[in-house]
Amino acid sequence: MADDPNGPQAIRKLLPGKLVIASHNPGKVREIRALLGPYGVEPISAADLDLPEPEETGTTFIANAELKAMQAADLSGLPALSDDSGLCVDALLGDPGIFSARWAGPAKDFDLAMASVWQKVEAAGPGASRSAHFVCALALAWPDGHVEAFEGRVDGTLVWPPRGGNGFGYDAMFQPLGHAISFGEMDPEAKHAMSHRADAFAKLVAAVF
Numbered sequence: 001m002a003d004d005p006n007g008p009q010a011i012r013k014l015l016p017g018k019l020v021i022a023s024h025n026p027g028k029v030r031e032i033r034a035l036l037g038p039y040g041v042e043p044i045s046a047a048d049l050d051l052p053e054p055e056e057t058g059t060t061f062i063a064n065a066e067l068k069a070m071q072a073a074d075l076s077g078l079p080a081l082s083d084d085s086g087l088c089v090d091a092l093l094g095d096p097g098i099f100s101a102r103w104a105g106p107a108k109d110f111d112l113a114m115a116s117v118w119q120k121v122e123a124a125g126p127g128a129s130r131s132a133h134f135v136c137a138l139a140l141a142w143p144d145g146h147v148e149a150f151e152g153r154v155d156g157t158l159v160w161p162p163r164g165g166n167g168f169g170y171d172a173m174f175q176p177l178g179h180a181i182s183f184g185e186m187d188p189e190a191k192h193a194m195s196h197r198a199d200a201f202a203k204l205v206a207a208v209f
């Protein structure tokens with residue numbers, strides 16, 4: 001659809017240009033800025049624009065990403081990139097999943113959220129699987145309502161106690177497959193080489209840039 005004026009190719013005409021990062025999570029905004037680094041866009045965060053945090057009423061990562069991006073594009077009049085992501089734990093049948101932020105409560109306490117995850121995994125029994133994966137849905141929306149979404153994933157194992165002070169959210173309790181350190185112990189560049197966010201971003205880049 002290279003000729004569709006509302007399609008993903010339209011971003012070419014906006015580059016170098018402004019792009020709203022439709023997230024209120026500073027950890028995500030930092031990672032998305034790094035991923036966008038080589039593409040000559042000027043990222044502005046939702047917080048810079050004082051955009052409201054929409055209610056995440058979707059039942060999938062993609063649906064929530066789309067509603068966040070569409071609201072930011074509509075309110076700002078600029079293309080907007082959102083991220084809906086979370087940790088899915090096999091022993092918890094995919095929880096916390098799309099509720100990953102909500103498990104941290106209004107205080108956004110991820111020590112508490114990680115402890116809740118681990119407590120529930122232990123309660124599932126000594127033989128319960130420690131397998132988990134992160135999912136990231138990235139949605140890119142234009143002010144005319146057009147939206148494109150891409151999903152990425154990284155598989156790993158839960159570790160306890162949490163390890164490392166890098167990253168954010170559940171990073172300290174997640175060790176990606178094939179690695180001996182947690183995301184919390186990894187340099188940002190190493191996480192960007194394999195994360196769910198990088199996987200989704202690669203798909204977005206292939207389709208859009």
Ligand SMILES: O=P(O)(O)OP(=O)(O)OP(=O)(O)OC[C@H]1O[C@@H](n2cnc3c(O)ncnc32)[C@H](O)[C@@H]1O
Pocket residue numbers: 022023024025028053056083084085086087100101102110134167168169170171183195197
């Ligand atoms: O909705 P926005 O404003 O983007 O920010 P949020 O923190 O509410 O984000 P989500 O609704 O997508 O919730 C996903 C949660 O999952 C966690 N999460 C997502 N990606 C992660 C990552 O790369 N490392 C660790 N935790 C992550 C993180 O704690 C998020 O708060």
Ligand SMILES: [Mg+2]
Pocket residue numbers: 056101
């Ligand atoms: Mg959220």
